[in-house]
Amino acid sequence: NAGVTQTPKFQVLKTGQSMTLQCAQDMNHEYMSWYRQDPGMGLRLIHYSVGAGITDQGEVPNGYNVSRSTTEDFPLRLLSAAPSQTSVYFCASSYYGTGGNYGYTFGSGTRLTVV
Amino acid sequence: DQQVKQNSPSLSVQEGRISILNCDYTNSMFDYFLWYKKYPAEGPTFLISISSIKDKNEDGRFTVFLNKSAKHLSLHIVPSQPGDSAVYFCAAMERWNFGNEKLTFGTGTRLTIIP
Numbered sequence: 001n002a003g004v005t006q007t008p009k010f011q012v013l014k015t016g017q018s019m020t021l022q023c024a025q026d027m028n029h030e031y032m033s034w035y036r037q038d039p040g041m042g043l044r045l046i047h048y049s050v051g052a053g054i055t056d057q058g059e060v061p062n063g064y065n066v067s068r069s070t071t072e073d074f075p076l077r078l079l080s081a082a083p084s085q086t087s088v089y090f091c092a093s094s095y096y097g098t099g100g101n102y103g104y105t106f107g108s109g110t111r112l113t114v115v
Numbered sequence: 116d117q118q119v120k121q122n123s124p125s126l127s128v129q130e131g132r133i134s135i136l137n138c139d140y141t142n143s144m145f146d147y148f149l150w151y152k153k154y155p156a157e158g159p160t161f162l163i164s165i166s167s168i169k170d171k172n173e174d175g176r177f178t179v180f181l182n183k184s185a186k187h188l189s190l191h192i193v194p195s196q197p198g199d200s201a202v203y204f205c206a207a208m209e210r211w212n213f214g215n216e217k218l219t220f221g222t223g224t225r226l227t228i229i230p
Binding site: 004031033035040041042043044045048050051056058059090092096097099100101102103104105106107108109 | 119146147149151156157158159160161162164166204206208210214215216217218219220221222223
């Protein structure tokens with residue numbers, strides 16, 4: 001039972017490059033989301049999805065795209081990397097409507113550096 | 116606009132004593148409050164939550180108290196153990212329409228348990 005798997009764990013990009021951060025969960029969770037963690041800022045919501053085919057923007061969506069073609073996968077795409085996107089990215093999932101009681105399950109994170 | 120605030124960046128407590136972590140919020144629409152624990156290089160792990168209709172929830176050594184009139188919650192850990200040393204995030208959930216929800220995190224408090 002892998003839970004939430006994020007790949008890669010580390011990545012260095014040059015400004016202007018694009019890449020996709022992968023997130024997969026094997027718990028059949030409907031709800032998935034992406035957060036970024038920056039020093040002194042806590043975790044901030046980038047995008048979320050309440051089910052396959054449905055996505056919506058969070059607090060800091062600019063520069064990121066998402067899609068949800070299957071229940072299991074929720075990739076995050078950086079269109080044109082900027083140094084301001086240097087951060088640690090976390091993917092999270094939960095059963096629909098249960099996040100308040102049972103919390104979200106988080107992946108171990110992807111540390112991204114944009115130079 | 117920081118809707119969830121943890122004003123103490125760090126806290127040191129003697130092993131066996133009580134650890135009290137505090138959190139304040141501003142948004143009256145939050146209906147669940149959660150605490151997460153985070154070790155370095157790992158994703159946050161859900162600890163305990165409380166519904167906005169309750170004022171206390173207890174799970175083993177962990178108790179969360181909610182004071183809605185003061186828009187304040189606290190996490191009590193008794194007795195504190197060395198393994199409790201970690202960063203603790205307070206989070207608040209807001210839900211709207213059907214299925215949309217957002218979890219807003221505080222900036223975290225680094226708890227150090229002194230043996």
